[in-house]
Amino acid sequence: MELAKANLEAFAATLLELARQDSDLLVVTSDSRGSANLAPFAKAAPGQIVEVGIAEQNLVGVAAGLAAAGKNVFAVSPACFLTARSLEQIKNDLCYSDRPVTAVGISAGVSYGALGTTHHSLHDYAALRAIHNITLVAPADNFETREGVQCRC
Amino acid sequence: MMAAHYRLDNLVAIVDRNGLQITGATEDVCQLAPLDEKCEAFGFAVQRCDGNDLGTLVRAFEAVPFRPGKPSLVLAKTRKGRGVSFMENVARWHHGVPNDDEFSRAMAELEAAEAAMA
Numbered sequence: 420m421e422l423a424k425a426n427l428e429a430f431a432a433t434l435l436e437l438a439r440q441d442s443d444l445l446v447v448t449s450d451s452r453g454s455a456n457l458a459p460f461a462k463a464a465p466g467q468i469v470e471v472g473i474a475e476q477n478l479v480g481v482a483a484g485l486a487a488a489g490k491n492v493f494a495v496s497p498a499c500f501l502t503a504r505s506l507e508q509i510k511n512d513l514c515y516s517d518r519p520v521t522a523v524g525i526s527a528g529v530s531y532g533a534l535g536t537t538h539h540s541l542h543d544y545a546a547l548r549a550i551h552n553i554t555l556v557a558p559a560d561n562f563e564t565r566e567g568v569q570c571r572c
Numbered sequence: 573m574m575a576a577h578y579r580l581d582n583l584v585a586i587v588d589r590n591g592l593q594i595t596g597a598t599e600d601v602c603q604l605a606p607l608d609e610k611c612e613a614f615g616f617a618v619q620r621c622d623g624n625d626l627g628t629l630v631r632a633f634e635a636v637p638f639r640p641g642k643p644s645l646v647l648a649k650t651r652k653g654r655g656v657s658f659m660e661n662v663a664r665w666h667h668g669v670p671n672d673d674e675f676s677r678a679m680a681e682l683e684a685a686e687a688a689m690a
Contacts, residue, residue, distance in 0.1 A: 472574060
């Protein structure tokens with residue numbers, strides 16, 4: 420593992436490794452494969468990625484449904500939308516319904532910088548910490564990112 | 573939109589169209605009609621039916637998919653509180669809690685209906 424590797428690179432590489440070992444692993448994206456660095460994943464494993472369009476609430480609902488059907492699901496979306504727009508689906512469809520889904524919020528904090536407050540995600544930890552039956556991980560570097568992805572639901 | 577995009581014709585959505593919400597009639601509070609046309613515009617094949625009639629519902633489900641390549645939607649017209657005369661189609665029973673007398677009367681009606689079915 421390179422010291423200078425970015426979190427997103429480690430995320431995409433680890434996810435592809437896992438997908439190759441597990442045909443039940445599915446990645447659900449909300450028009451976020453580019454920003455999540457998952458375009459190479461989509462090319463390498465086209466049968467293991469589900470695109471829902473710009474529809475974060477549906478992203479989480481679909482992920483919960485796939486998990487209920489026995490799939491090992493990653494739901495990947497910008498943190499600002501995932502943790503605000505679909506907070507109710509995280510609370511009800513995932514946590515309350517006890518569905519094992521790994522939700523990945525990319526570009527957290529002020530990563531989107533110039534895109535402004537609509538794209539900033541300063542509320543995510545506060546909002547999710549108030550919900551029962553969820554484990555939160557904030558990887559600080561590519562090592563922790565890799566470990567976090569491997570510790571998936 | 574996604575269901576139509578992926579042509580999920582093994583998916584069935586059921587709308588319990590009882591026409592009431594806590595404030596009153598759905599069409600007075602904030603109109604939903606024409607719900608069938610709206611759902612069709614989103615790519616569903618829609619069938620309307622009497623949601624309080626089991627035979628009609630079974631026939632609808634047996635007809636799935638209503639159109640090959642499209643998700644199906646059963647628009648089931650129902651009467652909220654059906655089977656208990658004083659609760660039926662009364663908005664306040666959206667969240668009403670029966671007192672002892674109301675509970676006894678409701679159970680008596682339901683038990684009589686059950687006995688008639690046997």
